[in-house]
Amino acid sequence: MTIYATDWRAAGACLSADPELFFPIPQGTVAEGQISSALRVCAGCAVRQQCLDFAMQTAEAHGIWGGTTPEERIRARRKAARRRKESQAWQQAPSVRAC
Numbered sequence: 001m002t003i004y005a006t007d008w009r010a011a012g013a014c015l016s017a018d019p020e021l022f023f024p025i026p027q028g029t030v031a032e033g034q035i036s037s038a039l040r041v042c043a044g045c046a047v048r049q050q051c052l053d054f055a056m057q058t059a060e061a062h063g064i065w066g067g068t069t070p071e072e073r074i075r076a077r078r079k080a081a082r083r084r085k086e087s088q089a090w091q092q093a094p095s096v097r098a099c
Contacts, residue, residue, distance in 0.1 A: 008054075012045060013044055014038075021034055022038045023062060023063040024064075038064040039067055048066050052067065052068060054066075055068070
């Protein structure tokens with residue numbers, strides 16, 4: 001079992017907001033409005049980075065976390081995976097010696 005520290009949640013700007021705001025139903029302009037409102041709440045949050053870190057560590061697939069949408073987190077995870085892969089390939093490349 002994995003345990004995640006979530007003490008940061010008590011300091012979240014979203015604590016007094018309607019939780020449904022952060023889990024919009026992806027349909028048209030209503031969802032866009034909810035997402036915009038949720039992102040505005042996140043913008044001024046003191047624990048935004050901890051929230052984002054939690055969402056990334058747990059691969060949270062739904063909702064607005066740390067000022068990001070699910071699509072933004074997917075792109076960030078893919079980008080990080082590509083960087084890891086490139087870094088591993090670079091580290092495993094044979095060294096070339098100059099004569």
